[in-house]
Amino acid sequence: MLNRESLHTLQILDEVATGKPLTQRDLSNKLGIALGMTNNYLKRLAREGYIQIIQAERKRLHYLLTPKGLAEKSALTYRYIKRSYQFFNDARRKLEAFFLDLEKAGVKSIVLYKATVIAEIAVLVLQDSSIQLLAIVDDAAVGKKFLGSGIEPVKSLVDLKFDRVLVTTEEPAEKVFEHLGLPGIEKEKICFLQ
Numbered sequence: 001m002l003n004r005e006s007l008h009t010l011q012i013l014d015e016v017a018t019g020k021p022l023t024q025r026d027l028s029n030k031l032g033i034a035l036g037m038t039n040n041y042l043k044r045l046a047r048e049g050y051i052q053i054i055q056a057e058r059k060r061l062h063y064l065l066t067p068k069g070l071a072e073k074s075a076l077t078y079r080y081i082k083r084s085y086q087f088f089n090d091a092r093r094k095l096e097a098f099f100l101d102l103e104k105a106g107v108k109s110i111v112l113y114k115a116t117v118i119a120e121i122a123v124l125v126l127q128d129s130s131i132q133l134l135a136i137v138d139d140a141a142v143g144k145k146f147l148g149s150g151i152e153p154v155k156s157l158v159d160l161k162f163d164r165v166l167v168t169t170e171e172p173a174e175k176v177f178e179h180l181g182l183p184g185i186e187k188e189k190i191c192f193l194q
């Protein structure tokens with residue numbers, strides 16, 4: 001399992017591995033951490049032999065990935081993929097149980113609210129379910145493709161006949177109810193993953 005430090009290390013090694021010019025400010029922005037913290041990570045990675053820091057013209061620094069750094073990057077990538085796969089399996093099991101409960105309750109059709117990673121897993125799980133996916137609604141992604149389907153605006157729910165809307169985002173329930181209430185969706189039709 002990757003902790004935050006390991007994830008930042010992997011991100012830095014990935015960036016250095018590209019071979020493109022890179023500043024500490026660039027890294028700081030990409031990682032979403034303070035510039036001083038980025039500097040500490042780079043110094044530690046150089047001290048441990050994962051990267052080499054080379055002084056270039058006009059106080060510019062270049063970062064190179066060492067063979068040891070490449071091996072560490074590979075190990076961290078493997079752990080990251082393994083953790084992501086565990087997340088995927090856990091989410092898939094939860095969604096399978098959730099959809100089975102909906103089937104038992106007589107639900108025949110569903111709409112997914114928000115085009116997220118959870119929505120991607122839900123689409124895959126629904127392929128083995130008797131519940132029909134009618135649409136994916138997400139005002140922030142209207143017109144884009146999502147696993148072969150077009151994303152619709154929330155207002156399109158007015159014209160659809162569906163049994164439930166599954167919320168696939170971490171938005172607070174109040175915000176979801178407010179947004180879905182605009183096209184007149186009853187709260188009883190809105191469901192959240194537990």
